[in-house]
Amino acid sequence: MALIAQPFRHPDSGIYYLRRRVPDDLRHIIGKTEIRRSLNTRHHQQAKAAFAIAYVESEQLFNDARQGHYIEHHKLSAPAKPLPTHSLPSRIEGSVKLSEALARYVQSISMSGRSEYVSRRHAVDYSRAVNRFITDMGDQPIAAIQPSDIHTFAANLIQPSDDKVKPLATSSTRLLLARLSSVMAFSVDSGLIEINPVTASRIHKRLGSGKAKRRLDDNRGYSWSELVTLFSHSEFQQLRTAKGRL
Incomplete structure (x- = not known):
């Protein structure tokens, strides 16, 4: 019995997707083995x-490809249109700005x-x-934000250009960047974008590990005099001579 098609939930982000295997006879036309489309x-x-809407559109794509009507822009590369939600800001012409992407992210939290x-x-x-980030770098279109930014x-953050701004510790900077990421x-x-500029920048590697590395010369063990005092204690001596001790 064939399985009923269901939305695929991304294990990390929780975003649902349409995922469909492209029929073998259409792969050379569509140029993909699988169609993946965000349901937003x-x-x-x-x-x-x-x-349901995206599935019907994918069927139409397959039919067009079989009938010779498939064209490049018909690929399901663009994200699915989100369901009407008045609380979400509309997408402006061109790239979505970071403030709008934040508004969408906050809206998604309420559905978690x-x-x-x-x-x-x-x-x-x-x-x-x-x-x-918006205060320091401006409310840029998210597609324009580069790893260099x-x-x-x-x-x-660590060394503010404005003397009146308090610098952040490396750990606080790392946390702030993780949230931006x-x-x-x-x-x-x-x-909305193809790559995550924070991940692409590899900034966390440059900032170093969040845990302080132990120095090779940092001996946190007991000193010899401390060991002598510890094992000379009467309770430990009683254990040494206890019956049954091998």
């Missing part, structure tokens, strides 16, 4: 509705099933990180 939601019921307090705290923390931003990753999953 983490909500299962919304995903099911969007999936978390408690109201956790969702609100999450939204505040991640909004603070993104808004810091991430390095410039990180450097300005989460919003960028959401934008990738939503089909």
Whole structure:
């Protein structure tokens, strides 16, 4: 019995997708072995509705390809149109700005099933990180943000060009960049950009590990005099002569 097609939920982002295997006889026309299309939601019921529409469109694509009507722009490379949601900002002409991507990310948090307090705290923390980038680097279209911008931003966090701005510790900078990266990753999953500039910048490798490395000459063991004192204790001596001790 054939399985009923279902939306695919990304294990990391929670975003639902349409994933369909391209029939063997159409692969040389479409140029893919699988069609993958973001449904732009983490909500299962919304995903099911969007999936039904996307599935019909994929069937139309296959039919067009078989009839010789397939054209390059007909590939399902663009993200699926999200379900009408008045609380989401409309996509402006051209690339979506970072502030709008943040608004979409915050909206997605409310559909995650978390408690109201956790969702609100999450939204505040991640909004603070993104808004810091906007303050320092401007509200750029997210497609225009380059890895070099991430390095410039990180450097300005640790050593601000403005003397009135308090510098951040490396650990705080790392956390802020991780939150910015989460919003960028959401934008990738939503089909707004192709790569995450924070990940591409490899900035976390340059900042180093979050755990302090132990120095080779850092001997945190007991000194000889401390060991003598410890093992000379009367309770330890009683254990040495206890019956049954090998």
